[in-house]
Each structure stands twice: as C-alpha cells, then as structure tokens.
Amino acid sequence: MELYRIKHLTFAYPDCEMSAQRGDMAGKGKPVLHDCSFQVEEGSFVTLCGGTGSGKTTLLRLLKKELQPAGTVEGMVYYRDRQLEEYAYGETAAEIGFVMQNPDEQPVTDKVWHELAFGMENMGVPSEEIRRRTAEISAYFGIDDWYEKAVDELSGGQKQLLNLAAVMVMRPRVLLLDEPTAQLDPVAAQNFMNILVRLNRELGMTIILAEHRLEEALSVSDRVIVLENGLILHDGTPQQISRSVRETEQVYEALPCPVRLYRTLTAEAEESEAEAGKERHEAVPLTVTQGRRWLLARYQLMQAGCMQAGGMGKEQPVCESRHKVREEKAVIECHHVRFHYKRSCDILRDVSLQIKRAEIVSLLGSNGSGKTTLLHVLAGLLRPEGGRVKVQTQRVSYLPQQIETLFAADTVGEELRLVGAQPSARLAKYRHVHPFDLSGGEKQLLAWEKVLACSPELLLLDEPTKGLDAAARKVIGERLRTLAQAGVSVLMVTHDIELAAAVSNRCGMLFQGELTALSNTRDFFRGNRFYTTAAARLSQDLFSDILTEEELSAQCRILDMQEKYREDHMELISGQQK
Amino acid sequence: MSENQRLLMRLHPVTILCYISVSMGIAMFCMNPVMQGCSLLGAGIFLWMVSEHIVWQRIPVFLCFCLVMAAVNPLFYHNGVTVLFYLNGNRITLEAVRYGLCMSSMLGSVFLWCLSLPGIFTGDRVQCLLGAVSPKAALVCSMTLRFLPMYVRQMEKTKEQQRLLGLYRENALLDRLKGNLKVFAAATTWAFEHSMHTADSMQARGYGTCRRTQYHRQRFKRTDAALCTAIAVLAVTTVIFIKRGKAAMQFYPITDALPLGTESMTAYVCYAVICLSLPFLMAAARIKNHAAGRNR
Structure with a gap:
C-alpha cells in the first residue's frame, strides 16, 4: 500500500527581507525543490540522499504537516489517499514521527521519563496508558537503566536514541529522520542505524531517512532517492543507484568505498559492454564484506596472502600524496x-x-x-x-x-x-x-x-x-x-x-x-x-599496506594491467607457436 | 537512595506535603512547650532521616540561631511581672525569657521542617504537585530546568572561545564588561535559535492539539489515602482540643500554667501521633536495617 504519494512538488521559501539583504540568489523565490514526484510504499526503508543545501530537509518537513515550512507550495502531497492539507492540524502528529538532526534540540523536558511521556501527554492519553507504553518502549529500546536520569546527563548517542523512542512511543506509521546520525560518533551512529533497521524489519515501520552519506544507509535501504539542488536525480534500489550515479555528481563522493572501487575498476569494461549492448548482471558490492568477496573473485585470490607470494603486495605504497615534515623543531x-x-x-x-x-x-x-x-x-x-x-x-x-x-x-x-x-x-x-x-x-x-x-x-x-x-x-x-x-x-x-x-x-x-x-x-x-x-578493511589479508581508496584502486589497476599483459603475452606466444 | 528515603519515596508527594504542612502549621499557631517539643523532635528526626550528612554541618548554625532568637526576646521585650534582673536599666523578665524559649523552639522546628523539604521535593515531585494545580506550569517548570543549565553552558563555551581568540582578555573592567555583554548577547541569540527548534519539536509531537494530560510516576495509593485521612482527622481533633483545652498559652503578663487537662492532653497526644509517627517509623526501619546489616 502506498503511504505517501508526492506529485510534482515544487517549493520556494518566501522572498523575505532577509534574503534580499543577503543578496542571495537562493532567497529570491528560487525554488528549493523542483517538481519532485515519488511514492513511498508502506513498510519500506527509503533513504533521501543529498549534500548540504540539496533540499532534503525541506522535502522531509513538507511530509509532516506540523513542520511544513512557510513558502509557496505547488503540487500535491498525498498521505494515505488524502491530501496532507486536508488533515486537521495535529491529526497526523502521532502518526508521522519526526526525528531531528541535532540530538540536543529535540528534547523538551528535563527528565528521560518525562520526555518519553511528553508526546502522549499532548495527545491526552490517560496516565495508566502512558505508564504502560513508556514501560514497553523503554524495554524495547533498552533505556531502563537511564530512565530516571536527566536528559542533560546523557551522551549524544543516548539522547538521539531517546528522541527516537519519544517519537516511537506515539506509535507512528511512518518515521521521518533528518540526518539523525550526523552529530554522533561512529559507534553511536552505527548503533542508531541498527535500531532503525530493527524497527523496519521487526515492526514493518516505514522509514524515510535523509542522509548525506551512504556508508551505512545504502546497504540497508530498499530505495534510495538522490536529490541535488532540489531535483530528484536518481530514484531506485541501492543496486540501481550504485550503477547510475555519475562520477561527476556530488553524491558520488557519498557512496561507500566498495561501490566506488567497483565503479572505478569496472568503468572501462562497462563502457565497452554498453557499446556492445550488453548489460551487466553482476551485483555491485555495497558493504565491505561484499566488496572483499568481489575482490577475491576478481583476482582469484583463494588464499589469504597469496598476493605477497606473487610479489605484488610488497611494492611500496603506490601513491604517497602526503607531504614530508622536514623540520625537527x-x-x-x-x-x-x-x-x-x-x-x-x-x-x-x-x-x-x-x-x-x-x-x-x-x-x-x-x-x-x-x-x-x-x-x-x-x-x-x-x-x-x-x-x-x-x-x-x-x-x-x-x-x-x-x-x-x-x-x-x-x-x-x-x-x-x-x-x-x-x-x-x-x-x-x-x-x-x-x-x-x-x-x-x-x-x-x-x-x-x-x-x-x-x-x-x-x-x-x-x-x-x-x-x-x-x-x-x-x-x-x-x-x-x-x-x-x-x-x-x-x-x-x-x-x-x-x-x-x-x-x-x-x-x-x-x-x-x-x-x-x-x-x-x-x-x-x-x-x-x-x-x-x-579501503584497509576491504583489502585486509589481500593486499598489504593499503590505506586509502586511491592506493587500493591503483593497486588493483596494476594487477589488471599485469593480467592483461599476461593474456596478450600468452596470445602472442600461442600465435607464434602456430 | 538510602533506606529511609525509600520509605518516603513510596509515598505520594501530596501525602508528604500534607504531613509536613500539618505538623508545621499546628506548631506555628499553638504556643505550647509540649507541642513545640514534639514538633522540634519530629522535625529533627525527620531531617536526620531524610538527609543524613547535611544535618551535622547545619546543627551549629541551627543552635546559634535558636539561642540568638531566645536571647533577643527578653533583651528587647520587657513585659511580664517577674523581674529577674535589670540590664542597662531595662527589666529582664521571666515571662519574656519563657516566651523567647518557646518562640525560638517554634522557629527552630519550622526551620528544620523547611530544611528537610529539598531532600524530599526533588524536581519530579515538585512537578507532580505543580501539575495537579496547573499542567502547563509544570511543563514550563520542566522546560526551564532543562534549558537553564544548557544556556549557562553555552555562555561558558562562548566565553572560553572568545578568550581563546584573544578577545576581551584585558583586565580592564570596562573591556571585560563589554566582553561579557557580547557573550551574553551571543548566548541569547543561540537561545532564540534553540527555542525555535524546541517549538518545532513540541509541535511535531502534537503539542496544543488537545487537552494535555499530566503524567507523573507517583501513584496515589491506598496507603496514601489512608495516611492523608488519618492526618486530617488527627489534625482536626488536635485543633478542636487545643481550642477546648485552651492549650495555646498566654505568656504575658503572667505565663499560664502548662495546661494538663484531659482535653489538652488529647490534643498533645493527637499532635504527637501526627508529627512523630513517620519519623519514628523511619528511624525504626533504619535501626532494623542496621541490625540486619550487622548480623550479615
């Protein structure tokens, strides 16, 4: 079932005094979103990807009535077969959950338990029901241990988890998240993503996640929508996106390392195949595990460390762009x-x-x-x-x-x-x-x-x-x-x-x-x-001494060239023998 | 949380407020050495049970306060018929001394009751009480409790940063003042930004869509109801018998004899039950606990 249907959505912030003062082109009624159309199926995990200023926050806010920014809207946003405008104010407050970027900015009250209860208090849920639901949610999220604490005492990761729990406790049908992991450290970010995946897989929660990097999100999402300057550039499954994003586009930098490596190494082959009218069926490696498997298959490195035996890995770092420190002072x-x-x-x-x-x-x-x-x-x-x-x-x-x-x-x-x-x-x-x-x-x-x-x-x-x-x-x-x-x-x-x-x-x-x-x-x-x-994790035990992606791709290129040279050589030899 | 606190935490804040206000209120309006003694004893034990460590630091201050109060009355108030001696040509009377002692123990016990308040009424409990009167006020209180530390921290951070940039480091008063003003302005701007986000967050979670309920974790249990009723009944009885037995004493010009009739005795007993039972229960629980701890 479709949960959201967005049709030709165009949005521009009002041309206010401020933007005129700024002398900024973006402020003069230039649309932040251009003719965006897409649907979101119930139970899917959709990632909205784009850099800063690509309009993803604006788009996300337009999907929640209470947070819609002021400005001129063209096009329609349908939520469950009705236009979002037709809903009364606050009618969808509980149904559409929203988690903000900065973990410090969402909490309203001073205590964890009160923060969890806040949304339900607003909805007029009776005390006994609130008690039951907070108990349930804190057990699910594992926040019993800090249930009594003040919000200020929590770490960033805990705060963001609390923000998610405080939204989940209202039993939403869809979760909108605006770069929820951008302000967290890697461990906390990974932890948060795991919980999102769990919500999606265990409860069938529909998730729309805005992110500017795809390292974690790409492999877990069902669909990725790439935004750039308010335009939807790509819309498809992670596999499709990994293939279709062009190297010149901003979002290419946001792709995970294995994907970029794959793209770099297969670019030529793909081009020639595309000319020949063939289509590739090989899956793009999205995670480090998949990437390693792919590298192994590609270079037939059946045993760990056999590259060293061939003398390949022993070479000094292929490209060392680092500057040298000369002075000792x-x-x-x-x-x-x-x-x-x-x-x-x-x-x-x-x-x-x-x-x-x-x-x-x-x-x-x-x-x-x-x-x-x-x-x-x-x-x-x-x-x-x-x-x-x-x-x-x-x-x-x-x-x-x-x-x-x-x-x-x-x-x-x-x-x-x-x-x-x-x-x-x-x-x-x-x-x-x-x-x-x-x-x-x-x-x-x-x-x-x-x-x-x-x-x-x-x-x-x-x-x-x-x-x-x-x-x-x-x-x-x-x-x-x-x-x-x-x-x-x-x-x-x-x-x-x-x-x-x-x-x-x-x-x-x-x-x-x-x-x-x-x-x-x-x-x-x-x-x-x-x-x-x-890159180092990708190449562990396969190549020694790889630090950056450039080094890894250069190393692979050398291997490719050697392979090609060997093949040519063999052909030559066989030709001579004939 | 100590064992004593736990006993209290089981009670609803309304019950505790009821207990303290009745104990304190009767003591405040009934000048009678027996009542004052009960109140002082009750308040002392209660405070000792509620906040163990702080009490010892405050005892000297408390004693000084009481002594000064007891001394001030006869020094400045010269009514009464029994003259003890003359000081600078002023009469120091027995009645004034008696009144001073009674008065100071009354003030002392009120002081002790009040000292025990912060130990019991933590943020949560105050909000619970406040929420019963006005949920909105309780919410504002909660939001303020969260916001203020954040604001102060932001101000400190900004100040540090400006100092690091080499601004406003001079010791000149005017420059420092100017710097502080700038930092204050910057932190306030930040606060406005922050409050905008908070408003968004509140709206996103349906604030103002319908009548708010107030959730608090303390439940008003049967024990609370029983205790409140008992306190109310005893309080009414005490007040009635104070009136009938004329337990509230007159000190001037001649101090009444200590009322010891049946009616006033009933008032004493009722009051003693109100203000001593809870502290004694807590003390008993503690002694039992200590004994159990030693046996283990």
Missing part, C-alpha cells in the same frame, strides 16, 4: 600531562606529545577518552595538574566542535573585524548578515576565516568534519593540506578515520586518558584491524 610539547575535573576520575593520565612545524597530527578515540580536554589543556583553557605544556608560538588557534560559540558579533563583517580581518570574496556579500542566519556551509567558512585570521602557527581542531557532507569534508582535507604546506602545524581530534588517514603525518589513539600508538599514519593504521579505513 617542535611547535608545542607536552610532557606527562595529567588532568581531572572536579568530582570525576582522571580524564588525562599521562599524555606526552610533540608536534613539529608543518605537521598534521590526528588523535582518534572514543567519546570521553579525553580528546577535547587535551585540546583545552593545550590551548591554555585548562591548567594541567601535573606535567608541563611548552608552547613555542604565540599564535595558536582553536576551532571548537560547536562552531556557533565562535560567533559573538551581530554581523559577519563585525565578526571578522574583531579579529582584524576582512571577509573573503565568498563571504563579502553576507557582510551585514547575522552569523546565525548563514547556511551550514557558510557558517563553517566564517568559522575557518575567523580562526585563521591571526595566521596561526598551530591550529587545534575539534572534530572539524562533524556533520559535514562528503563535499565539505573534501574541502577541509584540502584546506588542511594547504595549511600544512604553508608551515602550519595542526593537531586535530576526530572520529573521521578517512580524513585522518588521508591528511595526517602522525596518528594516535587516546584511550582512557592515555595516548597510545602515536606513530606514523601508515604504521598506525597498519597496526589496526578494526579501527581503520574502509
């Missing part, structure tokens, strides 16, 4: 730093670290391992209790996780003037706009400009790619490389393994307040089996 040193907050155990136990000029050091680690605290100590916000911190430069900049805390002025121009800088060309037109009114990407840009205004020698970054889409992450990677080439040292703490592997000179892991395994990036990831890049 340390910009910042800390020795045996210890720290703990009031009424808590030691956050930092014994951390010693040295960062040289023009070096990028990444620290990985789970939540609560003391990463942010270490940055605060190094930035001079907190005094270490033991050990010492030696900073050799005056110009240290710190980019916080929550970039809004950087902004304290009323306009973008004022913001930059405070730190003695002029807005760059891209921000110049927003000179008179309040920083909070900028879009996500522009905020990010402003934050970077503000932080870089003092031309720092040492840059401390706290999760610089959190919540960013693939394109923005790429930009940050590039920016870090350029900075390092200009002689800036960077220390970043991050959950983004791919970024760390791509740009850093050294990586370390902060665990229980201690710095472990701080070493050369390649050595660091070579020693890791679980906590490593997708």
Whole structure:
C-alpha cells in the first residue's frame, strides 16, 4: 500500500527581507525543490540522499504537516489517499514521527521519563496508558537503566536514541529522520542505524531517512532517492543507484568505498559492454564484506596472502600524496600531562606529545577518552595538574566542535573585524548578515576565516568534519593540506578515520586518558584491524599496506594491467607457436 | 537512595506535603512547650532521616540561631511581672525569657521542617504537585530546568572561545564588561535559535492539539489515602482540643500554667501521633536495617 504519494512538488521559501539583504540568489523565490514526484510504499526503508543545501530537509518537513515550512507550495502531497492539507492540524502528529538532526534540540523536558511521556501527554492519553507504553518502549529500546536520569546527563548517542523512542512511543506509521546520525560518533551512529533497521524489519515501520552519506544507509535501504539542488536525480534500489550515479555528481563522493572501487575498476569494461549492448548482471558490492568477496573473485585470490607470494603486495605504497615534515623543531610539547575535573576520575593520565612545524597530527578515540580536554589543556583553557605544556608560538588557534560559540558579533563583517580581518570574496556579500542566519556551509567558512585570521602557527581542531557532507569534508582535507604546506602545524581530534588517514603525518589513539600508538599514519593504521579505513578493511589479508581508496584502486589497476599483459603475452606466444 | 528515603519515596508527594504542612502549621499557631517539643523532635528526626550528612554541618548554625532568637526576646521585650534582673536599666523578665524559649523552639522546628523539604521535593515531585494545580506550569517548570543549565553552558563555551581568540582578555573592567555583554548577547541569540527548534519539536509531537494530560510516576495509593485521612482527622481533633483545652498559652503578663487537662492532653497526644509517627517509623526501619546489616 502506498503511504505517501508526492506529485510534482515544487517549493520556494518566501522572498523575505532577509534574503534580499543577503543578496542571495537562493532567497529570491528560487525554488528549493523542483517538481519532485515519488511514492513511498508502506513498510519500506527509503533513504533521501543529498549534500548540504540539496533540499532534503525541506522535502522531509513538507511530509509532516506540523513542520511544513512557510513558502509557496505547488503540487500535491498525498498521505494515505488524502491530501496532507486536508488533515486537521495535529491529526497526523502521532502518526508521522519526526526525528531531528541535532540530538540536543529535540528534547523538551528535563527528565528521560518525562520526555518519553511528553508526546502522549499532548495527545491526552490517560496516565495508566502512558505508564504502560513508556514501560514497553523503554524495554524495547533498552533505556531502563537511564530512565530516571536527566536528559542533560546523557551522551549524544543516548539522547538521539531517546528522541527516537519519544517519537516511537506515539506509535507512528511512518518515521521521518533528518540526518539523525550526523552529530554522533561512529559507534553511536552505527548503533542508531541498527535500531532503525530493527524497527523496519521487526515492526514493518516505514522509514524515510535523509542522509548525506551512504556508508551505512545504502546497504540497508530498499530505495534510495538522490536529490541535488532540489531535483530528484536518481530514484531506485541501492543496486540501481550504485550503477547510475555519475562520477561527476556530488553524491558520488557519498557512496561507500566498495561501490566506488567497483565503479572505478569496472568503468572501462562497462563502457565497452554498453557499446556492445550488453548489460551487466553482476551485483555491485555495497558493504565491505561484499566488496572483499568481489575482490577475491576478481583476482582469484583463494588464499589469504597469496598476493605477497606473487610479489605484488610488497611494492611500496603506490601513491604517497602526503607531504614530508622536514623540520625537527617542535611547535608545542607536552610532557606527562595529567588532568581531572572536579568530582570525576582522571580524564588525562599521562599524555606526552610533540608536534613539529608543518605537521598534521590526528588523535582518534572514543567519546570521553579525553580528546577535547587535551585540546583545552593545550590551548591554555585548562591548567594541567601535573606535567608541563611548552608552547613555542604565540599564535595558536582553536576551532571548537560547536562552531556557533565562535560567533559573538551581530554581523559577519563585525565578526571578522574583531579579529582584524576582512571577509573573503565568498563571504563579502553576507557582510551585514547575522552569523546565525548563514547556511551550514557558510557558517563553517566564517568559522575557518575567523580562526585563521591571526595566521596561526598551530591550529587545534575539534572534530572539524562533524556533520559535514562528503563535499565539505573534501574541502577541509584540502584546506588542511594547504595549511600544512604553508608551515602550519595542526593537531586535530576526530572520529573521521578517512580524513585522518588521508591528511595526517602522525596518528594516535587516546584511550582512557592515555595516548597510545602515536606513530606514523601508515604504521598506525597498519597496526589496526578494526579501527581503520574502509579501503584497509576491504583489502585486509589481500593486499598489504593499503590505506586509502586511491592506493587500493591503483593497486588493483596494476594487477589488471599485469593480467592483461599476461593474456596478450600468452596470445602472442600461442600465435607464434602456430 | 538510602533506606529511609525509600520509605518516603513510596509515598505520594501530596501525602508528604500534607504531613509536613500539618505538623508545621499546628506548631506555628499553638504556643505550647509540649507541642513545640514534639514538633522540634519530629522535625529533627525527620531531617536526620531524610538527609543524613547535611544535618551535622547545619546543627551549629541551627543552635546559634535558636539561642540568638531566645536571647533577643527578653533583651528587647520587657513585659511580664517577674523581674529577674535589670540590664542597662531595662527589666529582664521571666515571662519574656519563657516566651523567647518557646518562640525560638517554634522557629527552630519550622526551620528544620523547611530544611528537610529539598531532600524530599526533588524536581519530579515538585512537578507532580505543580501539575495537579496547573499542567502547563509544570511543563514550563520542566522546560526551564532543562534549558537553564544548557544556556549557562553555552555562555561558558562562548566565553572560553572568545578568550581563546584573544578577545576581551584585558583586565580592564570596562573591556571585560563589554566582553561579557557580547557573550551574553551571543548566548541569547543561540537561545532564540534553540527555542525555535524546541517549538518545532513540541509541535511535531502534537503539542496544543488537545487537552494535555499530566503524567507523573507517583501513584496515589491506598496507603496514601489512608495516611492523608488519618492526618486530617488527627489534625482536626488536635485543633478542636487545643481550642477546648485552651492549650495555646498566654505568656504575658503572667505565663499560664502548662495546661494538663484531659482535653489538652488529647490534643498533645493527637499532635504527637501526627508529627512523630513517620519519623519514628523511619528511624525504626533504619535501626532494623542496621541490625540486619550487622548480623550479615
């Protein structure tokens, strides 16, 4: 049965004073959504994929009456055979559940149990029924243990789980989720996705998930809709999407590593086959497991490690784009730093670290391992209790996780003037706009400009790619490389393994307040089996020493070429023999 | 949660409020050493049971407070017929001393009752009480309790960040003030943003679509009903017998003899039952618990 039918939906935000002030083309009534049509079957798992500003949030909000943004709507949204407009306000509040992006913004009340009850209180459900349903839902989601706690005490992952539970307790027919995992660490994100899959498989819950990355979502969804600039570019099963997304499209970067690898390696073959009018029937590998299986079959690597026997794997890393650190002079040193907050155990136990000029050091680690605290100590916000911190430069900049805390002025121009800088060309037109009114990407840009205004020698970054889409992450990677080439040292703490592997000179892991395994990036990831890049996981035991996707595809290309050469050679020999 | 707390947590907040307000109310309006003694004892044990550690720190303050109160009355109030001695030409009378003692123990017991309130009425219970009067007020209270710490944290974060950027670090008062004002403005802007999201979240979950119910986890059980009735009956009896037995004493110009007739005795007993039974029950439970713990 169809749950939603969207017909030629076009939407434009009103041309308000603000957008006129911004001088922004997007504000002048230019549609955010263009003629979108699709249906959603009951019980399906649909992923709406697109980068920042692709219109997916707007589309998602248009599907829920209570959250519909103000603006001009053309086209129809049917929900269960009736137009959404025909429903009375609040009639579908319980039926259509909505989970927001930021786990901090959805909770209304102060206690977990009250948050769970909030929706039902609004619907006028009697107390006894509320008691029954909260008990049921907390057992299902496993939140009994923190049922009594204050919402503030929860971790981000727990908060988002609570938000989901608080919506589920109202017994919705469909769940709309707006990038629910963007602000979570990888473990919590995976956990959240697992629960979504469980809801879909066990309860037949219809799920519409907006996401800017497809690593986890692609393999579990029934259907993927790709949005770009308000247009539906692709709509189909994950397999179809993996084939049809073009390399020039933004969303290509968001595809999981195995898919991209498959696409890179089979691009030529596919082209020639397409010319020959044949169609490929081989399934695109969507997960790492499928990718490994495919690689094994392709190169007939029946036994682990046989590549080394052939002498292939021993070759040095195929492409090493990393810059070299020449100087030995340390910009910042800390020795045996210890720290703990009031009424808590030691956050930092014994951390010693040295960062040289023009070096990028990444620290990985789970939540609560003391990463942010270490940055605060190094930035001079907190005094270490033991050990010492030696900073050799005056110009240290710190980019916080929550970039809004950087902004304290009323306009973008004022913001930059405070730190003695002029807005760059891209921000110049927003000179008179309040920083909070900028879009996500522009905020990010402003934050970077503000932080870089003092031309720092040492840059401390706290999760610089959190919540960013693939394109923005790429930009940050590039920016870090350029900075390092200009002689800036960077220390970043991050959950983004791919970024760390791509740009850093050294990586370390902060665990229980201690710095472990701080070493050369390649050595660091070579020693890791679980906590490593997708490319490395794909090629584990197949090729040695693969870190990034480029390396893996280059390695595979070499194999292909050798194979081709061997075949040609054999043909030649057989021809000669004849 | 301690064992004593658990006993209380089983009761509905209305019952506890009923208990405390009756115990406190009667003590406040009936000047009688026996009643004051009961109230003081009850409040003392109750507080001791509810918040074990804090009590010892506050005892000296409490004693000083009582002594000062007891001393102030005869020093400034010179009514009464029995003169003890003259101080700076002012009479210090026995009646004033008696009244001062009675008054200070009354204030002391009220003070103790009030001290025990925060230990019992945690956020949840206050909301439960408030919700019975006005669900909307309870919701606002809950939202405020969540919002305020977040706001303060945001302000601190912004301040830290601005300091790191090298702004407003100077020690000049004016500059610091300006900086703080900026930070306050920024945090408030953030708060507006945040409240917009909260409003969305509330609407998305059907706020304002129909009459809200108020869910609270405490149930008004049969025990609560029985206790409330008992307290009410005893309270009414006490008040009646206080009136009939003239248990509320007059101190000036001559202090009444302590009323010890049947009627006033009935009032004493009733009041003692009201304000001592719960603390004694809790103390008994605790002693039993200790003994059980030692045997193990």
